[in-house]
Amino acid sequence: MEKPLVLYIFLFYWHFLNALFTVEAPQSLYTVEHGKNVTMECTFPVNGEFRFRDLSVSWEKKDESKKQVYALLKGEEDFKSQHSDFKGRTTLLKENLNLGQSLLQITDVKLRDAGFYRCLIGYGGADYKTINLKVKAPYKTINQRVVSTGDNKWKLTCQSEGYPQAEVIWKNRGYEDLTDKANTSYETGSDQLYRVTSTLTIKSRIDEVFYCIFWNKELQENTSAVLHIADSADGVLWAENRRFIGASLIATALFGSVLLFMVYIRKARAYKDNRIPVASSSIAKLSKDKDTHDCSDASFEDQELKYMQIEKN
Ligand SMILES: *[C@@H]1O[C@H](CO)[C@@H](O)[C@H](O)[C@H]1NC(C)=O
Ligand SMILES: *[C@@H]1O[C@H](CO)[C@@H](O)[C@H](O)[C@H]1NC(C)=O
């Protein structure tokens, strides 16, 4: 006779307590950048003095199969049941528990961490809430390269890593779309990130500017880099030096002919007037001029002119 009554009272209390015991999620959606830390929060009521021994906390991830992210059973942490995806990356911030806050920190967030999490709390009663975690990987750092292939032709390359797949759009100074002249390739890099490389092959004069824009449609985010052809002074110098040397050779030849002609005239006159010719200083000056011009053609080749990194925030 006594047993059903005890059970009845227990069930009554359990329902009564459970009705009072509600877990809340102040924020039901978290968006975090790949590689950063995230702290997700659930709150529960603590009436009176906090009793750690009575507390059970469980964070689970709802994937194809349920994954245990973190477990605290009656005040004891249980890492044996933790899924390998989260090994060494979760911390329950214990100092906040007595305030009724269950704060779970996940460090070095991976793309695969994205999804729905359930925080269950048992403390007298029991309840849970669901939280959505979104992970984004913007194309932040764009590596760029400008290569001259001679004859006013240039190979411009932009490369970056992110998620999801980004389109690469090319524009010139006038914001004309040059994307159809570019070639973009996608590789899968570390942790599901896409390594996107785009190369634009274009004929351009110097002192020109081009833009590569990584358009992450899903995140509605654009990151871009500016490529200056003007800054790539080496290739330009090479072309100009060639011209300068050509011109100075012609000038030297002309000057030489004139000089020889003058020497000849003077000689002829000297012969006639019986005077000594004085052309040696002019000849010395000529050879000195020639020397200064010759050394400038050092070692210019078609080559990589510039390689730099732009950090965008
Ligand atoms: C993430 O948390 C860990 C451990 O608390 C810390 O060492 C690290 O600096 C944090 N990283 C970032 C990006 O805040
Ligand atoms: C893009 O690259 C592929 C493979 O390297 C090549 O076959 C194709 O001709 C290239 N297209 C353009 C427009 O450069």
Ligand SMILES: *[C@@H]1O[C@H](CO)[C@@H](O)[C@H](O)[C@H]1NC(C)=O
């Ligand atoms: C990103 O750039 C593309 C191409 O220029 C444009 O169509 C799109 O509207 C831009 N999106 C945002 C969010 O700025």
